[in-house]
Amino acid sequence: MTQLSHLTLDGERVPVVTTTSLVIGTGSAGYNAAVRLAGFGAPDVVMTADKIRAGASRNAGSDKQTYYKLTLSGSEPDSVRSMAETLFSGGSMDGDNALAEAALSARSFYHLIEAGVPFPANHSGEFVGYKTDHDPRQRATSVGPFTSKSMVESLEAKVRALGIPVLGNCRLVDIVVEDGVVRGALFLRTDVGAVRNPAAEEEVVETNVGEVPAPEPTGTLSQQLAKEPSRFLLVRATNVVLATGGPAGMYSDSVFPHGQWGAAGAALRNGARGHNLTEWQFGLASIKPRWNVSGTYMQVVSRFVSTDADGGDEREFLSDVIDDPNLLASLVFLKGYQWPFDIRKARDGSSLIDLLVYRETVQRGRRVFLDFRSNPQGDLDAAALDEQARVYLERAGVADLAGTTPIQRLRHMNEPSYQFYLGRNPGVDLERDLLEIAVCAQHNNGGIAVDGWWHSSVVDGLFPVGEAAGAHGVYRPGGAALNSGQVGSTRAAQYIAAHRAGTPAEDDSFEAAASPLLGRATTLLADAVARHRSGAEDNTGAVLQELTTLMSRNAGLVRSRASVLEALEQVTRTLEGYADLMVVDDSSRRSVNRLFLIHDILTSQYVYLHAMKDYLDHGGNSRGSVLYTDPAGDLPWPDRDLGLPEEFRFVLDAGALDGVTQEVDWSGEGEPEFSWRAVRPIPSDDDFFENVWRAFRTDKGVPPRGE
Template identity: 65%
Template sequence: MPGGGTSGGGSAHDHEPRTMRVAGLDVPVVTASAVVVGTGSAGYCAAARLAQLGMRDVVMVADKVNAGASRNAGSDKQTYYKLTLSGGEPDSVREMAQTLFAGGAMDGDNALAEAALSARAFLHLVDLGVPFPQNRFGEFVGYKTDHDPRQRATSVGPYTSRTMVERLEARVRADGARVLDRCRVVDVVTAPDDAGGRRVVGLLVLRTDVPHDGAASPWLLLRCASLVYATGGPAGMYATRVFPNGQWGAAGAALRAGVRGKNLTEWQFGLASTHPRWNVSGTYMQVLPRFVSTDADGGDEREFLTEAIDDYGRLLSLVFLKGYQWPFDVRKARDGSSLIDLLVYRETVLRGRRVFLDFRRNPVRERLDPSALSAEARDYLDRAGVLFGTPVERLRRMNDPAYRFYLERNPYLDLERDLLEVDVCAQHNNGGLVVDAWWQSNVAGLFPVGEAAGAHGVYRPGGAALNSGQVGAMRAAQFIAARRAGGAVVGDAGVGGADRAGVLDDGAFAAASSSTLAAAQALTEAATARAAAGTPDNTGDLLREVQRLMSAKAGPVRSERSIREALDQVRDWLAGYGETVSADGGSRRSVDRVFLVRDILTSAYVYLSAMADYLAHGGRSRGSVLYTDAMGGLPRVGHGPHARDELDLPEAFRLTLDDGALDDQVQEVALTPGEGAGEVTFTWRARRPIPEGGDFFENVWREFREHGNVW
């Protein structure tokens, strides 16, 4: 096989690895017009849509095919958000777009696309076999979710996203796309484009099923013209998280490649069980469980909500509201249901105790007193026929699959007998990598989709993330098929420009990827040499330390001081990483963690920098984050003359709500690798408005005839 030749280069449909000489190493190279990274619902959707549009030249890669949030995460009734498709209640694309846009800091073209294509994306899943409920006349009925003025939400139960993944995967397998497992993302390979920026030409991954000290190369290069980045959010940054085991993200590699971050400060946190990791939303809260805390050993059990909420009826009603006000919302921390999240946080983080849900006994009193409930809660539970018994009896009557979920885990939990440990966990990153109206980033040819994409704003309706992933994948596939499907191998990195970029030939690709591969090889050799010389493997310790630091200093409760402390520590770790990391060269897991930890440190560095800049820009508490403000107020309970103002709560809970001044602004963040940890710069811009006009049929028809649906 040719080594680093400058012509010929091989076919753009060569999915079998070809050995090339790059940076002095013999490395297998797989070539495709498009590579999809990630095997969740967004990644599989992108691959399926590309095949549907005639592109069979697609390769998928994943660190673990069966891991990830889409396949393994859920809740009592996992929600999918879409345009109303039942009943007589009026709805429209424009109205749904406005709902999404109203969340703040969201670009209007993304909101319009997510609304306009929601029905098409939803029905695509239906046609693939996802059993969304419909009535006997074919209407897809819905319900109201958080931040939803209509009844646009639907569900197939606890495993909505898993069912989506399974049906999409079956479609992709039937289409014949190649899926490569055990591939850790190391770095994105880029080259200059005609516009003076950068464009994607490939991806370097570490094959974690190949020993680093063996005869075969553990490296794999993927050569492509387009890269769909469906890697999920940077879940590995936090210790206290509901993301499933095996969901890590790969934001760091994209940030190092020059992809800008967008709205990185906007995380979503919520109550979740910790063993197993699972959202305790919906019915789990509506059946009114008892909240108890214990010391570290399980002793000294006590109900702690009553310390701040001494009104029995108010306490029950706030717990009920957590069912569909599940994410921590700082606006509801001042006399609202999110006060419960703060009280749990006080127990676990500030007091070092453990918190459990007890479904065996009623809160405060032995018997439930329905007359004390708010009218909303009492009417709902009455209509469900559960104004009786214990929380677990109510749960089994309302939603037995939610009860049985824990019975089916290993080790299993029986909520009729066992306490369920919970905490306030990182659940979703509403920010992410910057995307335009076609989900293309500022690096040409790189398309972040799903949670990796910064398509959301501060708030979003429950289930909007699943819709966004399907729509973003569809938009990316449409653009790639229309503008970037030229598979001819070309020898010059600039040929074809940003829209018609082809796949580089051997010589050009070897030149573009040489420094990336050489740096990865050098980092591995240095880390394994340290371990061989007697320095203990520290990859696992570093991973745990950065996760604990992020949860302690940059979780749902943050301050300017805590962010600065975390940023200083992460900057030091990252700047000295190449000189301090030590990895057992005989352990594939240890070598894998060299790059996993580097990716998490890169992400944490950029994310913490964004948080510090947000505060410097005048940002205050908003979304799912409380920023401590010594001049602010503490949460309270009640209304009017009977309100309990300034509850006896920690000073860390003093807050000033954001006044909305930044809702029309978007923060973008760029990392420039260099000395030390590199330089992080910021840009604040007005968010793109919802596009107006363009709906006169004759004009749209003419444009469509001339350009298709991509212009």
């Protein structure tokens, strides 16, 4: 039974919520974890979030946001094993996670349908699909650009119907761990404290078209906490389900929605193991508002222009490199299908476009825009395009490239994609306005290491799910992340209900583990506030901008040993001096919030940069969505002299490290320690029915850890 008590430290009386399972995060993985815990009979659950209506699940999407699952229609053959092998073939992925994601994909998909997500079916009831990237079948499906939003809203409705408490305005500060066992979590209550100007203090949170942010939920627990004056909150729990998403705050060039930050640092500095941290996805995205410009936005062959910082000196920079207008149009078209940057397609394919945008923005300091109002320069002829582009445009009825404009083609092919930007804040009318873009961080395929039940490999009772979990490999099919979040949260809930439904640690034990973390947090805040009261200027915004810009410049799409080491040196210096550096305005909730947000981002950057250095030390070359500069390598399109910078020289990994995976342990002090191990193979279980049935009667399909 959820209870509220208190812990007093140095005169501060801090509320303590006691529950069996704490779910941190209100995205599709977090809500599913709570629904599943209740459905599997776990005794009590509490959810927390920094901003309930923020986050990638609710506010991110694309031209046609994809959900990946087992084929459930037609005559095309498919199997659980085949899907697992597709996932596993992405490289550096553990086979038990791949098999679970395949085996539970249909169960999780139908659970979403029953919750109200309107995935399309034909008149016979078959849930049809299409082929997505890195997909040999037609396993993908979609409800349009807001697939994950629909998932979140449907699962949230179930959580509220179940009466599960959802506490908003809770910034995760630390996960409480004692001797390798989770005991709960420490939060900053971001709605407590003086605010001089409430309108100015509100953090920007993107919400989807026509959506009004709902008020924070009320209820017995929420009402009790509203009376508590402490800026901090402790939750004592047997289990912590970490559903906070990826470390989105690490990069300034990011398509993660505003208000989505992640909390990897809290896990890493309290003993959780990192896994595949180097593996990010990057892609072209608009920056105001943040949105992937994939699919039709590229397939209509939009015009790319760059300007100086003030919007002057406009020019079409792509044609400086590719002077054949129809070859260039083909590459732009292919970016719609091949949206994430893929180093394999940088050699002689469409990922050259990403690199040229990166050169304009990061290396030259210019701004890049999509212009849908007029065609790219040159004589465009659909008959001279790449065959895939030509056939598609002909079937779509827009093959007359010379006689139409990109906006006409867009509105003919996909009117909702045009209307989408009109309805955003800020709104953009693509018939009149340029759309500013950059190459942005989009998804971290790595994260916190988990076993086949999404249980932390080293911290008992910690269950990272969704993007917080390091369950993916180097490559993954489009939409696999949404399936992984549903499967992982289901597996975690199954394991908790079967083996970890006991009461939390005793008060004395919890206090001993939590007090040092609370003491450090209160001291950090008090010292930062004292500097402001002594006359120093609030520097939280400046430090945040400096750190995120550093990562995008030095450790984003293009990295080198020198750039990684430069960033690591600066981040290390900032981290070591953090307690003496920060200046916080106590009358500003945003300033107080950023003190702990930046600390989490900084510790994440510290471990992630060390992981990049270790990857290079281990002989790693360019793979996935990253180009590692190698003077001994080739420039993109080596058969043409494109005048590209030397930083673009690379050597393909070619799968050399696909069979192993990098892991990292860090105590919060000193340097991280790295190890490389062979990936866990896809299990070859005994599927003879009588044997499975006998085991199932004993353990209900959920064996304890180690069996």
